Amino acid sequence: MxxxxxxxxxxxxxxxxxxxxxxxxxxxxxxxxxxxxxxxxxxxxxxxxxxxxxxxxxxxxxxxxxxxxxxxxxxxxxxxxxxxxxGVNLQWEVCLIGVGRLGRALLSYPGFAPEGFNIIAAFDSDLEQIGQQIGKIKIKNIVEIEEFLQSSSIQIAIVAVPASVTKDILNQLYHSGIKAVLNYAPFTPLDHKDMIIRNIDPVASLQSLTYHLKENN
Amino acid sequence: MxxxxxxxxxxxxxxxxxxxxxxxxxxxxxxxxxxxxxxxxxxxxxxxxxxxxxxxxxxxxxxxxxxxxxxxxxxxxxxxxxxxxxGVNLQWEVCLIGVGRLGRALLSYPGFAPEGFNIIAAFDSDLEQIGQQIGKIKIKNIVEIEEFLQSSSIQIAIVAVPASVTKDILNQLYHSGIKAVLNYAPFTPLDHKDMIIRNIDPVASLQSLTYHLKENN
The missing domain is CATH 1.10.10.10 (Winged helix-like DNA-binding domain superfamily/Winged helix DNA-binding domain)
Structure with missing residues (x-):
């Protein structure tokens, strides 16, 4: 891009x-x-x-x-x-999709807010999670996301859901008007060229390390 | 590089x-x-x-x-x-440094093992964590790491510690013979050119997204 x-x-x-x-x-x-x-x-x-x-x-x-x-x-x-x-001198509102172990670690990550990234809403599909309070955030049902985003100015989503549902979530975010995604699931092919996605994939990073280790051995 | x-x-x-x-x-x-x-x-x-x-x-x-x-x-x-x-057709033993929220999320991440990356040891400096059992892993004291690595063939470490101690940990790993690091803390300047480091920094990824959002606004 x-x-x-x-x-x-x-x-x-x-x-x-x-x-x-x-x-x-x-x-x-x-x-x-x-x-x-x-x-x-x-x-x-x-x-x-x-x-x-x-x-x-x-x-x-x-x-x-x-x-x-x-x-x-x-x-x-x-x-x-x-x-x-x-644009890091600006403040950005962010929503989080998926509050499993990784999502909860992200919710408590102290590095976002000082850089202007504020997670102001979190969504999950797990009925046991929905309604739980984590810090200032009450976990919402993912089915409410489209309505929620329509009444907000959020442009950025962090996606921390299992790989199997990532594609559906990305589609849903696209149709809800999200412009940019930080995606923690392994890459899923996507048709929405005008939504910008950054993948955080520790396995891919490890694989580019082993390229060098293999060469050295 | x-x-x-x-x-x-x-x-x-x-x-x-x-x-x-x-x-x-x-x-x-x-x-x-x-x-x-x-x-x-x-x-x-x-x-x-x-x-x-x-x-x-x-x-x-x-x-x-x-x-x-x-x-x-x-x-x-x-x-x-x-x-x-x-080199992804090989099996790689990995150690984890730091078992806070993020470290624990990484310990339970199901994506590593199928790709040949096996976390076989975890270290922390927090006395309340040391000795705890997480799955098959018993958390060791970070002061034991040099001795541990000397008797193992581990070449890769995943580092999930606070930014303030990252530099010390990276130094310690370097002197313990670690060749490659997946680092979850924000970048710290380092003098060990022959240790390969991949930084996973969600803030940097978000900032490259806001570059585009700012342009679009």
Whole structure:
């Protein structure tokens, strides 16, 4: 997927792989900022991000000129711009689908709120779960989701349901107007090209690790 | 990171981004195989993977010739070769560090074992957790990890500890001989270049989603 990014009135296309690296850069830069680092070179940033300096320079160049040749980047300016570019200076309401073990771990995950992601509703199909209170959230019946989303401005859903029902849930979310999904179930082919999905699949990540371990053995 | 891949005695370098896409292709191809699909074109595979057909062809070409121009790929052959390339036809012993909510969800995750990943030990520093039995696993004290790993052949660790202690844990794993880590804590800069780390960071994934939502608003 590629989307247009508009800078100075000129629309440019930023490859999706670049977009997915930006939060990683922002994360490292935020740590540098806390450590009071003022200037960072593409070599230093590349070292910390485990990416080549040339790739760093190319990735950032999509969004304008950030540093002078040989001078490095201002950490403060780069953090500010990346936060704007990623929309992380905004607050986002999120709903959670599936409150099994993983869903409950996500509900109590302390890392979302400081970054502007607030889970404000949770849904399940299990009658034993529905109505239970977890912190500030009362678990709702999944059959109510379409009506609920129509009266809210939620655009993001986190999906933590068994693989077997993922496709149905994604269809339902699509028809309820959800624009973006963080999906914890293994990938399911999907026909809704205009809903953006990020898959968090620990098995796929482990498999890309074993590629290297196998090579080393 | 780039590593050599040897084919017909010739060593080639496969970009890491390609390696990370392979499990995704394998996942889709495995579904096609279950659906009894015999042949798949790069266009179909690209559609399902949400990647351009040209990228699919380029990615697969690192590992030899898989299909004839205009004929598509044999699903069975491609699945078999990708499984070999990724080492997913092997069994891997894994240890888990951190048995909070997330760690416990991972211990009960049914998706690992069918793919050859077996969590055989779990460690924590919390005295209330140590000694507890979860399924077949008795939680060990983290101070015992170096000794434990010395007498095992475990190469992979899953790390689900608070961000504040991640760096120390990664250092400890490195010195204990762990080669590969699936890390659920937000990224921490690291000096051990020869330990391969995959970060699973839901916030970073959400931030790459909001990039698009912000653009659409």
């Amino acid at each position: 590629e989307l247009n990014y508009s800078i100075n009135g000129n629309s440019i296309i930023v490859p999706e792989v670049v977009v997915q690296r930006l939060p990683h850069y922002l994360n490292i830069l935020s740590i540098l900022q806390v450590e009071k680092t003022k200037i960072v070179s593409s070599e230093q940033l590349g070292y910390l991000a485990q990416i080549t300096p040339a790739q760093i320079r190319k990735d950032l160049s999509y969004f304008g000129k950030f540093g002078k040749q040989g001078k490095g980047y201002s950490v403060n300016i780069l953090v500010k711009r990346l936060r704007e570019i990623l | 780039e590593l050599n891949y040897s084919i017909n005695g010739n060593s080639i370098i496969v970009p890491e981004v390609v390696v990370q896409r392979l499990p995704h292709y394998l996942n889709i191809l495995s579904i096609l195989q279950v659906e009894k699909t015999k042949i798949v074109s790069s266009e179909q595979l690209g559609y399902l993977a949400q990647i351009t057909p040209a990228q699919i062809r380029k990615d697969l070409s690192y590992f030899g010739k898989f299909g004839k121009q205009g004929k598509g790929y044999s699903v069975n052959i491609l699945v078999k070769r990708l499984r070999e390339i990724l």
